[in-house]
Structures are given as C-alpha cells and as structure tokens.
Amino acid sequence: MGATVTSRALDILGAFDGEHRSLSLTELARRAGLPLATAHRLVGELQRWGALAREPGGEYVIGRRIWQLGLLAPVQSGLRQAASPFLHDLYGTTLATVHLAVRDALEVLYVERLAGHVSVPVVSRVGSRLPMHATGVGKVLLAYAPEEVRLEVLQNLTRITAYTVTQPARLLEQLRRVRAEGYATTGEEMSLGACSVAVPVRNGDTVVAALGMVVPDLRRQLPRLVSALQVAAHGISRTLAGPASVQWK
Amino acid sequence: MGATVTSRALDILGAFDGEHRSLSLTELARRAGLPLATAHRLVGELQRWGALAREPGGEYVIGRRIWQLGLLAPVQSGLRQAASPFLHDLYGTTLATVHLAVRDALEVLYVERLAGHVSVPVVSRVGSRLPMHATGVGKVLLAYAPEEVRLEVLQNLTRITAYTVTQPARLLEQLRRVRAEGYATTGEEMSLGACSVAVPVRNGDTVVAALGMVVPDLRRQLPRLVSALQVAAHGISRTLAGPASVQWK
DNA sequence: AAAGTTCTTCCACTGGATGGAAGGAGTCTC
DNA sequence: GAGACTCCTTCCATCCAGTGGAAGAACTTT
Numbered sequence: 246m247g248a249t250v251t252s253r254a255l256d257i258l259g260a261f262d263g264e265h266r267s268l269s270l271t272e273l274a275r276r277a278g279l280p281l282a283t284a285h286r287l288v289g290e291l292q293r294w295g296a297l298a299r300e301p302g303g304e305y306v307i308g309r310r311i312w313q314l315g316l317l318a319p320v321q322s323g324l325r326q327a328a329s330p331f332l333h334d335l336y337g338t339t340l341a342t343v344h345l346a347v348r349d350a351l352e353v354l355y356v357e358r359l360a361g362h363v364s365v366p367v368v369s370r371v372g373s374r375l376p377m378h379a380t381g382v383g384k385v386l387l388a389y390a391p392e393e394v395r396l397e398v399l400q401n402l403t404r405i406t407a408y409t410v411t412q413p414a415r416l417l418e419q420l421r422r423v424r425a426e427g428y429a430t431t432g433e434e435m436s437l438g439a440c441s442v443a444v445p446v447r448n449g450d451t452v453v454a455a456l457g458m459v460v461p462d463l464r465r466q467l468p469r470l471v472s473a474l475q476v477a478a479h480g481i482s483r484t485l486a487g488p489a490s491v492q493w494k
Numbered sequence: 495m496g497a498t499v500t501s502r503a504l505d506i507l508g509a510f511d512g513e514h515r516s517l518s519l520t521e522l523a524r525r526a527g528l529p530l531a532t533a534h535r536l537v538g539e540l541q542r543w544g545a546l547a548r549e550p551g552g553e554y555v556i557g558r559r560i561w562q563l564g565l566l567a568p569v570q571s572g573l574r575q576a577a578s579p580f581l582h583d584l585y586g587t588t589l590a591t592v593h594l595a596v597r598d599a600l601e602v603l604y605v606e607r608l609a610g611h612v613s614v615p616v617v618s619r620v621g622s623r624l625p626m627h628a629t630g631v632g633k634v635l636l637a638y639a640p641e642e643v644r645l646e647v648l649q650n651l652t653r654i655t656a657y658t659v660t661q662p663a664r665l666l667e668q669l670r671r672v673r674a675e676g677y678a679t680t681g682e683e684m685s686l687g688a689c690s691v692a693v694p695v696r697n698g699d700t701v702v703a704a705l706g707m708v709v710p711d712l713r714r715q716l717p718r719l720v721s722a723l724q725v726a727a728h729g730i731s732r733t734l735a736g737p738a739s740v741q742w743k
Numbered sequence: 744a745a746a747g748t749t750c751t752t753c754c755a756c757t758g759g760a761t762g763g764a765a766g767g768a769g770t771c772t773c
Numbered sequence: 774g775a776g777a778c779t780c781c782t783t784c785c786a787t788c789c790a791g792t793g794g795a796a797g798a799a800c801t802t803t
Binding site (some may be wrong): 249250251252256258259262263266287290291294296298300307308309311312313315317318319320321349354371372403489 | 498499500501503504508509510511512515536537540543545547549555556557558562563564565566567568569570571596598603620621623731
C-alpha cells in the first residue's frame with residue numbers, strides 16, 4: 246500500500262459529499278478504500294473527537310466540530326461575510342440567481358448563492374464545484390488565473406451541453422476579451438436555458454473571487470447587469486481591503 | 495505519550511478557534527502539543543489534502559475542503575436550512591437578536607444568529623459555544639436534556655455576572671417551569687444589559703434545538719415575544735418533520 | 744432456525760511514524 | 774556585517790502505533 250495513517254483518516258472524511266451525507270460503516274470503508282476493521286478503528290476515533298457523528302440509525306455523518314472548524318476558513322469568515330450584504334442588494338434589485346465563487350485548483354468553488362423561486366433552475370450549490378470553462382464565474386477566474394492553470398484547464402474542455410466551448414483557441418479568445426472588457430458571459434454552456442454574466446472581485450490587485458448572475462436570457466439587459474455586478478464587486482473589494490475587518494490576524 | 499497518529503492530526507485542527515484563525519507552524523505545534531518536526535509533517539499532509547491552506551505570509555488557516563465538508567453536517571444542511579426562513583421572519587417582525595442553538599455535550603452551540611445594528615451587544619457567534627445555565631436557549635436545552643446531562647451541568651454552575659443562577663436547586667426549579675410553561679428566560683445572567691427568552695424546537699417528540707431572542711428588557715413584551723417564538727418554532731418543527739426535505743438520506 | 748447482513752473485538756506482526764539534530768532562510772541587533 | 778535571533782525544512786535510525794484477517798456478536802431476512 247504505502248498509505249499514511251493521516252491520509253486514510255482523510256480518505257474517510259473525503260468519502261462524504263453532497264450525494265453521500267450519511268454513510269454506514271461498510272459503505273464508508275468501501276468508498277474510502279479501506280479494510281473494514283481499519284475503517285472501524287479510524288471512524289471511532291474521528292467520532293470521539295467530533296469530526297463524525299452517528300445518527301440514531303447507526304449511520305455516520307459529518308460532525309458539528311467539522312462544521313464549526315469550517316466557519317473559521319477564510320472563504321467563510323473573510324470573503325463570504327464581506328460579500329454578503331452586496332449579494333443581497335444585487336439579488337434584491339435583479340431577483341436573478343446570484344453567485345460568488347473562487348477558484349480552487351482547476352475548478353470553480355461556489356462560496357455563496359442566492360436564488361429566488363422565480364429564477365432559472367441552476368446546478369450549483371454552496372460548496373459545490375463546477376468546471377471553469379462552462380460557467381460565467383469560471384471564465385472570469387480563468388481569465389485572471391496563472392498561466393499554468395489556464396494551460397491545464399484548456400487541455401481538458403469537456404463538453405456539457407451543445408453550446409459548451411470546447412475549442413481551446415476559442416476559449417482563449419474569450420478570456421482575452423474578459424480581461425479587456427471586465428466581464429464574462431456564457432450562453433447555455435453549462436445547462437440549457439441558463440445564461441450568465443460575471444465580473445471579477447479584487448483584493449488589491451489580485452482577483453480573489455468572481456461575482457456572477459444567472460438569467461434566462463442576456464441580450465436585452467446585459468449592460469444593466471454588468472454595471473450592477475461591477476458596483477457590487479467594487480463594494481466587496483473595498484470591504485476586503487478596508488478596515489482589515491475584525492477577523493484578520 | 496500514547497497518542498495515536500489520528501489524534502495528533504486532529505489536535506492540529508483543534509488548535510484553530512475563533513481567536514486563532516491563522517497560526518504559524520511553531521504556534522500550531524505548540525498549541526497542539528507536538529514536536530515541531532512531527533507537526534511539520536502532519537501539517538504538510540493536511541495541507542496537501544486541503545484541510546489546511548497556507549496564507550501568503552506562511553501562516554496556516556483552515557482550508558476550503560473543511561469548509562465544504564462542514565456544509566454537509568446535519569446541523570447545517572438540515573436544521574439550519576429548515577430554520578432560516580423562520581428566523582428571518584422573526585427578525586423582521588421584532589428586530590431583536592435571534593438565535594438558534596443546539597446542545598453539544600454540556601454546552602450550547604450556536605447554529606445561527608441574526609443580529610441587527612440596533613440590537614443589544616451579544617457574546618454569541620455562529621459556531622461559538624456558551625454555558626447552558628446562563629443563556630435562554632441553554633436553559634431550554636437543559637430542561638429537555640437527559641437526566642445525566644442535567645446532573646453534570648448542575649455540578650458546575652460557574653458565575654458569569656452578578657445575576658447568574660449558581661444554586662443547583664434554583665436552576666432545577668427554573669427548568670421545571672420551563673417544561674411546564676414551554677419557554678425559558680434569563681435576565682442579565684450572561685452579560686449585563688441583556689435579557690433573553692427561548693422556546694424549544696422539536697422534531698417529532700424530541701427537542702432538537704432551541705430558538706431564542708435577546709432584548710434589553712423583557713417585562714413589557716414577554717407574552718408577545720413568546721408567542722412569536724412559538725409560532726416560528728412550530729414552523730421549523732413542521733419543516734423538519736415535513737417532506738423529508740431534499741437532503742435526507 | 745438457518746443464512747444472510749453489518750458491526751465489533753482481538754492480537755501477533757510490521758512498516759509508517761517519530762523527533763532529535765543539523766542545516767537553510769530570513770530578520771533583528773549592536 | 775558579524776553574530777544572535779527565530780522560524781522552517783529535511784534527514785534517518787529506532788520503535789511503537791497501526792494493521793487487517795479472522796472470529797464472534799448483534800441484527801435482519803428468508
């Protein structure tokens with residue numbers, strides 16, 4: 246094998262995801278790729294600490310202590326909190342689905358999402374990951390990502406809908422325009438019936454997040470949406486750079 | 495020593511808290527009680543997995559992966575989501591600080607909190623823990639906790655303000671009344687200038703959480719607040735019991 | 744009651760974990 | 774600008790915590 250103990254414990258935690266919020270010991274062992282006895286021992290220890298909890302039915306779920314720890318992550322305590330009021334304003338004035346996302350390795354990680362009943366059905370959830378090349382926020386983040394990230398992503402442009410951009414050259418051209426014009430758009434590239442616009446959120450000079458909206462149709466209202474997004478993005482940037490908040494250092 | 499590898503890895507994670515969101519390797523090792531070399535190795539592994547992240551300055555913070563995992567905890571995905579709209583309604587009609595909390599071992603764990611600018615300054619934050627005997631939500635949770643929990647808590651009634659109830663007999667009497675009347679109150683027992691009311695939130699027959707509000711003065715408006723809280727609590731209960739939501743099993 | 748599950752415990756062997764020590768890489772001090 | 778800091782990284786011989794097959798307990802199903 247050659248697996249460290251820590252990596253095994255982490256594999257157990259990694260066995261949980263949006264589709265698997267509660268797992269029996271056996272499932273957990275199988276998904277983590279560990280022998281039952283080993284999983285049993287590790288799971289016991291994780292549970293005692295509070296990383297996992299056991300439901301009445303005997304199944305394991307993520308524990309409160311992990312939830313609590315997660316609240317300390319900078320995504321949550323810095324970015325998310327700084328952005329929250331601006332997202333609400335945006336949502337209030339447009340009533341479209343609003344997204345805040347960061348780049349995590351080669352994917353988009355959704356940090357916050359506001360969606361009304363009215364709005365277009367969207368795939369993303371808070372905490373979920375999507376490919377960068379097919380989402381508005383993803384294109385923004387990719388446009389400002391380090392060269393090597395961009396190259397790697399361009400090598401693997403998987404098709405999701407008929408409109409997904411899968412030619413590296415075409416995407417590169419789009420990214421160039423994102424940098425030039427300050428916003429990105431998509432048209433049914435991730436899911437049919439959904440278009441999106443997104444703009445960068447900066448902290449100082451570096452782009453730290455992207456702010457986007459999803460609407461059924463862009464054509465008519467693009468300029469209006471872009472400026473609304475930019476106002477909000479600037480607000481977030483100012484808050485981030487601002488009075489070092491309460492929670493920095 | 496006799497510490498398992500897993501426990502050491504967890505000690506590292508446990509070194510982070512609300513007052514220590516970012517730690518240098520040395521601090522981390524000291525707080526976790528580990529030799530530097532050991533901490534270094536474990537921290538590296540945690541970072542590679544995404545449990546920790548490294549800031550530009552070289553300090554470690556909780557990583558996005560932990561944040562993401564935390565979103566899967568039942569506290570978050572079941573209770574918190576079910577309660578959210580009702581909390582907003584409550585807040586909207588009263589403009590007081592609103593709290594949702596659960597019992598975690600012998601303490602109150604705050605799951606959600608809405609506070610306006612207007613409201614009384616309060617100690618609690620989302621994810622923080624406070625003693626049960628000095629908070630409204632705590633008294634509710636204690637009143638419905640298993641006998642053994644109650645006994646243990648009663649043995650250690652630390653004084654926080656001049657008004658904190660520290661006599662076991664007096665607290666027991668209060669808890670009896672909580673069960674009889676369906677709500678609990680506090681008057682400056684946790685922090686001066688703040689009073690609170692709280693009611694239980696049930697899932698079926700069992701009390702799973704407490705819903706509370708903090709106000710500068712109770713006298714005049716108690717009945718009004720209690721009924722508002724109860725309406726909201728019932729709503730939450732119904733949602734919890736309800737259509738098994740999207741996210742159960 | 745027999746044949747399934749899934750979970751828990753045990754224990755002799757072994758390879759991953761350990762941590763003191765030495766060596767970088769900055770930063771401050773006089 | 775040499776010396777004294779602090780903080781981080783790497784190395785490796787020793788050893789103890791981790792391992793996981795197997796047996797058995799606790800259920801459920803047939």
